[in-house]
Structures are given as C-alpha cells and as structure tokens.
Amino acid sequence: MLTPVVDVDGAPFWEYAARGELRVQACADCGELRFPPRPCCPHCRSFATEWRRVSGRGRVWSYVLPHPPLLPDYAEQAPYNVVLVELADAPRIRLVGNLVSEPDARLDSVPVERIRIGARVQVVFTSTGLPQWVLERP
Amino acid sequence: MAVLKDATALVGIGQTPFAKQLPETERALACRAILAALDDAGIAPDEVDALASYTMEETDEVEVAKALGLGDLTFFSKVGYGGGGSCATVAHLAAAIATGQATVGVAWRSRKRGSGPRPWKNTTVQLPTPAQWTRPYGLLRPADEIAMLARRHMHEYGTTRDHLFNVALACRNRANQNPAAIMYDRPLTREMYMNSRWISEPLCLFDNCLETDGALACVLVSAERARDCRRAPVYVHSAAQGLPAQHHGMVNYWNDDPLTGPAWTAARHLWKHADLTPDDIDVAQIYDAFTALIPLSLEGYGFCGRGEGGAFTEGGALEIGGRLPLNTSGGGLSEAYVHGFNLITEGVRQLRGTSTAQVPGAASCLVTAGEGVPTSALLLRS
Numbered sequence: 001m002l003t004p005v006v007d008v009d010g011a012p013f014w015e016y017a018a019r020g021e022l023r024v025q026a027c028a029d030c031g032e033l034r035f036p037p038r039p040c041c042p043h044c045r046s047f048a049t050e051w052r053r054v055s056g057r058g059r060v061w062s063y064v065l066p067h068p069p070l071l072p073d074y075a076e077q078a079p080y081n082v083v084l085v086e087l088a089d090a091p092r093i094r095l096v097g098n099l100v101s102e103p104d105a106r107l108d109s110v111p112v113e114r115i116r117i118g119a120r121v122q123v124v125f126t127s128t129g130l131p132q133w134v135l136e137r138p
Numbered sequence: 139m140a141v142l143k144d145a146t147a148l149v150g151i152g153q154t155p156f157a158k159q160l161p162e163t164e165r166a167l168a169c170r171a172i173l174a175a176l177d178d179a180g181i182a183p184d185e186v187d188a189l190a191s192y193t194m195e196e197t198d199e200v201e202v203a204k205a206l207g208l209g210d211l212t213f214f215s216k217v218g219y220g221g222g223g224s225c226a227t228v229a230h231l232a233a234a235i236a237t238g239q240a241t242v243g244v245a246w247r248s249r250k251r252g253s254g255p256r257p258w259k260n261t262t263v264q265l266p267t268p269a270q271w272t273r274p275y276g277l278l279r280p281a282d283e284i285a286m287l288a289r290r291h292m293h294e295y296g297t298t299r300d301h302l303f304n305v306a307l308a309c310r311n312r313a314n315q316n317p318a319a320i321m322y323d324r325p326l327t328r329e330m331y332m333n334s335r336w337i338s339e340p341l342c343l344f345d346n347c348l349e350t351d352g353a354l355a356c357v358l359v360s361a362e363r364a365r366d367c368r369r370a371p372v373y374v375h376s377a378a379q380g381l382p383a384q385h386h387g388m389v390n391y392w393n394d395d396p397l398t399g400p401a402w403t404a405a406r407h408l409w410k411h412a413d414l415t416p417d418d419i420d421v422a423q424i425y426d427a428f429t430a431l432i433p434l435s436l437e438g439y440g441f442c443g444r445g446e447g448g449a450f451t452e453g454g455a456l457e458i459g460g461r462l463p464l465n466t467s468g469g470g471l472s473e474a475y476v477h478g479f480n481l482i483t484e485g486v487r488q489l490r491g492t493s494t495a496q497v498p499g500a501a502s503c504l505v506t507a508g509e510g511v512p513t514s515a516l517l518l519r520s
Contacts, residue, residue, distance in 0.1 A: 001274065002273045002274045003274055004269075004270035004271075004273075004274050005269060005270055005273075006270055007270065010270050010271075014270075035392055036268055036271055036386075036392060042384075061290065061391075062286045062287070062289045062290040062293070063286070063289060064277070064282050064285040064286050064289060064338045064339060064340075065336070065338065065339035066276055066277075066278065066279070066281075066282050066337075066338045066339075067335065067336040067337060067338065067339070070276070070278060070279075071278060074276045074278060077276075079336070079339070080276055082275050082276055082277045082282065082286070084286055084391055092394050093392075094391045094392065094396075095271070096271055096272045096275050096277055096389070096391070097275055098275050098276065107275075107276055117289070117290070117293045130274060130275075
C-alpha cells in the first residue's frame with residue numbers, strides 16, 4: 001500500500017494523526033482553517049499557523065468505487081470505496097479517505113449498498129496513523 | 139484583448155496517423171506533424187520564429203528547431219498542467235505575433251501514451267502535494283479523481299449515466315465518420331455502454347478517453363499574412379486561460395464549490411473579449427478525457443445553467459443537427475487522445491468546411507482544454 005509522501009507543510013497533520021488526533025491547519029492570526037496545509041494564509045497572508053483539533057465527525061460528500069487496472073495492493077481489494085468527507089466542524093474542508101468497518105479493515109470492508117452521500121461518519125485511525133472513517137450508525 | 143481579437147489566424151494543420159502503437163519516437167512524430175502543418179500552410183520551415191507546446195511535451199524546442207531547420211526563434215513558450223495547456227499554446231503564439239515578438243508560430247503535441255507508460259503505473263513515486271492526501275486511500279488515477287465530481291454532480295443535479303452515454307455516443311458517431319479516428323469502424327450502442335466494465339464507478343470503460351500514439355501541430359500567423367496563405371484563414375477571435383483562485387488541480391475538492399472548475403474562469407474572460415455569445419456558437423470541441431467533463435464544461439462555458447449540463451445532452455443536442463454538435467472528429471474519447479490537440483485541428487477543419495462530419499455553414503467554434511486542471515480555451519471564427 002502507498003504511504004503518504006509527506007511535505008514540510010503537511011508533516012504536522014500526519015504527526016497528530018499518528019497520535020490519534022485529527023487536526024486541521026488554521027491561521028494563528030485570523031483563525032481561518034485551510035486545507036491542504038500551506039505556508040501562508042490566503043485570507044490575511046499571515047505565516048503564523050496553528051493546528052486546531054476537530055471533532056472527527058463528518059458526512060460523505062461523494063465517493064467512487066475504483067476497479068482494476070490498479071496497483072497490485074489496491075487491485076487485490078477492488079472494488080473498494082474512496083470517500084470524500086466534509087468535516088462537521090468545517091464543511092468546506094473535505095478529506096479523502098475510505099469508509100471501513102473498523103480501523104485497519106480492508107478497503108472493501110463496508111458493503112457498497114451501505115455507502116451513500118450524506119451519511120454521517122466518524123474518524124478512526126489505522127495502526128500506521130492514517131485517518132479512516134466508519135459509519136456513525138453501522 | 140482588443141489587440142488579440144481576430145489579429146491572428148490558424149493557417150496550417152498537420153498530424154501523424156493515430157494508433158495504439160506507432161514505431162517512431164515522439165521526436166520523429168513531432169517533426170512529421172509540424173512539417174505537415176507547414177506544408178498545409180504553404181510556409182517554409184525556415185520562416186518559423188515561434189514555438190509553443192505543453193510542459194509535458196518531451197520533444198523540446200531545441201530538438202525541433204534543429205531537426206526541421208527552423209529559423210531563429212524569438213519566442214518560445216510551454217504551458218503547464220497537462221491537457222489544460224492545449225489552447226493556451228495557440229493563445230501564447232497569438233499574443234506573441236499580435237505584439238510583434240514573432241511572425242510565424244507553430245504549436246504542437248506529440249505523445250506515445252498508447253504504447254508508452256501510464257502515469258499511474260508508477261504512483262509509488264508521488265508528488266508531495268496533493269498525493270499525500272489522496273494516493274494512500276487508493277484514489278490513484280485521473281478517472282478516480284474525476285469520478286468523485288461526477289458522482290456528486292449526479293447526486294446534486296440528477297445527472298445520469300444516460301447523459302454520459304449521450305456524450306460518448308456523440309463522439310463515437312463522429313469518429314465513425316472520420317477515417318483517421320481510432321474508433322472509425324467501431325460503432326457504440328447503449329447496450330455496449332451500459333454493460334461495459336467499470337473503471338471507477340460511476341465511470342465505465344466508455345467514459346474514458348483512448349490511449350493513443352500520435353502527434354499534431356498547427357501554424358499561426360498574423361491576420362494580414364494569413365490572407366496570402368494557401369488555405370482560408372481561421373481567426374483566433376478570443377483566447378483565455380483559467381486558474382480559479384482556489385483551484386487545486388485534478389482534485390478540486392478543496393475549492394468552496396468543487397463543481398465549478400477552471401472552465402468558469404476561462405469562460406468569463408473568453409466571452410468578455412468576444413463579439414460572440416454561447417448562442418452564436420455553431421460547433422464545439424470540448425475537452426473530453428472523461429465524459430463527465432462535458433456537463434461541467436457546458437455549464438462553465440454558459441451553454442446552459444448550473445446543474446443543467448446533463449440534461450443539455452438529451453434529444454441529440456450534441457449530434458450533427460443538434461443544438462451544439464460536439465467533438466466532430468471523435469474527440470479524445472473516440473478519435474485520439476493527444477492531450478486535446480486534435481480538438482484544435484478539428485476546429486480549424488470545421489471552419490474551413492473540410493470536416494468529415496461537417497456542420498453546414500459553421501462559422502464559429504469553441505475549443506477548450508482540460509477541465510479539472512488549470513485550463514485554456516479558444517473562440518475560432520472563419
């Protein structure tokens with residue numbers, strides 16, 4: 001499986017995730033949240049940043065079901081889901097992830113018929129520190 | 139922009155055969171396409187003083203100029219963001235010629251995507267942004283990235299697979315009239331479409347462009363010079379690039395409104411500087427790496443309202459005789475996928491009256507580059 005190739009701006013996100021915390025970059029001056037992480041605030045042009053903890057609740061904004069040809073590790077689990085989750089505390093911040101039955105479960109562990117746009121989801125973290133999502137009402 | 143309006147004209151087009159596999163190198167194919175375009179224009183290679191292509195073009199200006207015996211170059215330009223660059227190559231040449239930086243410009247694209255490697259075959263080599271936020275989850279290919287927007291468009295506006303089929307069918311029907319098209323002898327039916335394998339649900343095999351080897355080129359000169367060329371001029375009436383303030387490449391998910399992509403930005407500029415409106419457009423060549431880009435583009439360029447792009451395709455609107463005949467050479471879906479350059483050359487053929495699927499009396503054509511990435515567009519008129 002591919003692991004995140006982290007850049008300087010994204011590193012704090014993954015460091016918090018490894019501790020089981022979902023945090024989003026925010027401007028330390030004007031407070032605006034932004035994603036993906038970047039060095040400067042597009043609202044007030046401040047370079048001061050902080051990482052704000054969010055509830056980890058969200059809704060499925062959209063999803064796809066990839067089929068092969070895919071990289072071997074992914075082909076083996078295909079068709080699997082990839083979801084785009086809109087955060088409950090910050091609706092314009094959307095994170096790509098997978099809807100799984102539990103942390104570290106296969107990418108196809110939630111039956112396709114259970115996936116729908118608008119479904120409420122909750123973040124979980126894999127043993128490698130990757131944020132994933134489970135249905136609030138499984 | 140008044141400086142650019144109709145100040146330059148496309149006077150030559152050229153291409154190689156299109157195939158899944160061609161024996162020659164990208165460099166050789168580029169040379170062949172450029173020579174064919176210059177011959178079409180009746181202009182000698184040593185008169186060329188400007189070149190433009192994509193940053194993803196691997197045959198660079200030095201190689202092309204040296205191999206073909208071009209003149210001294212006084213302008214050269216490369217446009218980023220893959221398929222978003224196609225129309226901008228012409229726009230850059232138009233700006234250079236209109237402002238006196240050059241006199242004869244050639245734009246080209248050569249590609250061996252049919253027989254060469256595909257980018258996602260090696261996605262273990264990842265760019266840090268945005269791959270770290272998408273690739274680990276198995277959002278690996280362009281089709282996966284665009285399918286996410288397609289699913290949301292379906293959910294929000296009632297766009298259906300039949301609407302996407304209408305797009306695929308219009309392109310295939312036109313390819314069936316075009317002997318140069320890879321899908322020339324392969325008709326498409328609704329049954330074939332609905333029963334085809336998935337690539338990334340909700341996109342199936344026929345929602346995806348071809349993988350093609352081939353090269354194309356076009357020649358641009360001033361409107362004044364164009365009057366003395368071999369062919370009737372096709373004027374660059376308006377040109378635009380578009381990179382929306384919040385845009386984020388293929389994954390426009392971090393825009394406040396992901397379903398309004400670069401087309402909306404390019405369109406504003408394109409129409410603002412044109413004497414034409416969407417109602418005046420006779421034929422359109424709209425970038426079709428995926429069928430789902432067409433409804434998004436129809437909305438962005440103002441042919442219909444927000445959310446109406448799917449419904450617009452109904453009733454044969456995209457066929458010859460319909461409201462907006464689309465991709466009349468077959469487009470990326472059924473003629474060849476050469477990063478959208480074939481849409482430019484087909485626009486020229488339509489306005490010359492020489493298309494294999496000619497729209498009677500066509501006098502205006504919209505050509506667009508890749509939606510979903512920083513894009514560009516041209517309004518061409520005869």
